[in-house]
Amino acid sequence: MQDFIYYNASGLDFPVSEQIFVTTNIEDTKNKNFLISNTTEIPSELTAQEIDFYIKNSQDNLSNKIKNVSKLYEIAATKYDLALDIPFSAEISNNVLLITQNQEQYDKFISNIEAKDFELFSINEDIIKSISGNIGDLQVIVTDENEDITLNVSQIVWFDVKQTGKERSGVFDTNLLNVEDIIKELKENINSYSYKKFTTYDAAICQYNERRVEICSKCEEVCPTVAITKDDKTKTLTFSQIDCDGCGGCVSVCPSGALDYAPTNRDSIFEMSKFYKETHPLIVPSKMNMQNLMLNLKENVLPFAIEGEKFLSEVSFLTLLQMSGSQVVFYSDVLSKGTKESIRIVNDIYQRKYQKDAILVAMDKEELEDALNEVCFIEDSYFNFNQNDLKKREAFSQRLQKIVGTEDLGVVKTGEHIHYGRVLVNEANCTLCLACVGACNVDALFANESDFTLRVNPSLCTACGYCEVSCPEADCLTIVRDEIELQPTWFKENILAKDTLFACVECGKEFATTKSIEKIANMMGSIFALSSETKKRTLYCCEDCKPKIMIKQGLLDA
Structure with missing residues (x-):
């Protein structure tokens, strides 16, 4: 394959690299394959009109x-x-539904086609109950004499289309294209319909996927079609590439980068x-x-x-x-x-x-x-x-760190669709349970095992708030939202809380943070003491020693 082709019947008035095949005669390109062409007149893998x-x-x-x-x-x-952008294709039959409001619109369409072109159905929009599916497989439920009927069609032409039609592939809006152009496209789709994958998705860093509460669904909110839908029960997203128009609006509002173009x-x-x-x-x-x-x-x-x-x-x-x-x-x-x-x-x-x-x-x-x-x-x-x-x-x-350097350039506000923020922790109330670390899927929050600290890198935080929802302690974790601090500490690991490890009172093994043991002991100590001092002592024991002393106590009581 010749990688690069430049074709112009008028020629080129300056020389170019030998890597580029230059011709003024389109016949020179016949039976040859090209990677990049300057014009759609030459078949190639990619046309670079720039x-x-x-x-x-x-x-x-x-x-x-x-x-x-x-x-x-x-x-x-x-x-x-x-x-x-992987290419796909779909089979499209010649079943076409015409949604019209009057005889004049119907006649306008019919006058531009031949009977053999389509298997044509026609309805008034007043009887439409719902539309689902996508091009090649559209289901239109209509109500006729109080009975629901499903029409299965491949494409729809809708005069004065309503919003339900604008969102779905295979529905043509006569306000955007004239009837002649629509008919031409309908025929081309029947012969060969292809579409591309416009988005990639990483569920592992998605801030909607499988979370207990809805933190983010910006992509679904801005999608102008039904290419992105969400399931509020399972907290999962579904992507329909055939319905995607490739605008990319979902990518620019995705806080974590789970979506890419x-x-x-x-x-x-x-x-x-x-x-x-x-x-x-x-x-x-x-x-x-x-x-x-x-x-x-x-x-x-x-x-x-x-x-x-x-x-x-x-x-x-x-x-x-x-x-x-x-x-x-x-x-x-x-x-x-x-x-x-x-x-x-x-x-x-x-x-x-x-x-x-x-x-x-x-x-x-x-x-x-x-x-x-x-x-x-x-x-x-x-x-x-x-x-x-x-x-x-x-x-x-x-x-951004390169821009800031060692300066303090103040604070830049973010906004409704792009969020940055800083996590704050009330250290007195933090037990280092690390629920917030588990909740953070962009690695802004993390634990340092060498010194038993909870840390945050503010520059990675999306201010999604899932750590705030996940924190079990009252008055412990909050987020300052929609700010980027243009100063060096914004890019460094900030210590939010620190503790020591608690040693088992029986064997001396360190097994939990001191604050967490003290919290549990304060909550349960008086209750456990009602049974025995030994049971109360188990609150300060590791998982190995706890059953041992309980069994021993049971033998002594026998």
Whole structure:
């Protein structure tokens, strides 16, 4: 396979690397396989339209253009190699349900099809009771003369669609697409329907999964479809990749990093970011149609093409910022709740440190031109370390620690969709039972066995509150929520409580913390003393000695 192909009928007015096969004749590409192409006209594993966008708009000198074109091919290859967006396919029959309100809408659809195209059913939305399933396997329950009837169809065309239809794959909204385009897509789906895996999920660090109480379900809240559903009884999440539209909004609000974006995951962003040192990254989602965008890219601006527009988090931005040493321009007409809050948080941090915004958001062409004129390098902001396989909070912690250094830059507030915080413990009431450690699945709370301390790394805490719920002691553990303290102790192990080990009064073996033994003894001592002093003494014994002295007492009493 030839890795890289550049095709343009008009040619290319400067030389490029020998790794790139350049042609002006599309016939030269017949019967050949390519990894990365600059255009959809050439079949390839991945189309990188940012290459033509850069070539036609960049103001870089010739030498840098040659280097940067090669970079863009390598970046696209890196994205392809690290992508986890596994393709799937589904069988779609020609059963189509038409939901209309009047004869005019029905006639409009019928006039654009032939009888052989579909097995067509038509109903009025007033009789719909519920819709379930997904494209290829949709179940519509309708009420007809007080009887429920289930219609099994593959696709639905709904005039003036209601919210229940907007959430589900296989339901087409005539307000978004004209009837002709919908019919074309219906036919294409019957011939071949494919979809991709857009999210990966790690249940072990999910802050909803199998917890006794609901602490977090942000992903389900922000999902615009039925791709993520939750079971409140079992506290588990279900993911339907066929219903996912790939926006990535769930990823940017996931506090622990349990969710990641399969086409461009955290490791992929890190590896791609390595190519952006000493450039100004311009993030452009595919929906922004960069191939039709004409503007002047000043020197050193290099596009960073992504698929979805809502998955970028504070970690994504900070990685690209530090790896480039520059401000970042983000061109998107939509900002998800998580991404918007991430930008605000990172900008607040950069304002404290560098007195500049980190991310310049542009929502239209005019704003983009202004941002490209403004974007600049930020002195001493470059930082690189190997963050592959680190959890989301771990990577952010190390990057933020580099910014803070030895300074105290004050406090940055987080917010509704992204949470940071600090755990506080009333040491007088803490017995070091470590229930809070067991509750923390991001390793912010932990026990140090060498000195019998309970510790916290505040920079890893998601302020989920599960440790607070799990603590059995009254007035013991609390959380200061929605704050990031930009000072060195935020990144260090903080001792929350400390104790000594209690030695068994019989054999001398250390078996529990002193506070826990004293607590139990205070609660049960007077009750046990009613039976015998020996039973009371068992409160201070290890698990081996406790039955021994009870048996001995029983023999003496006999």
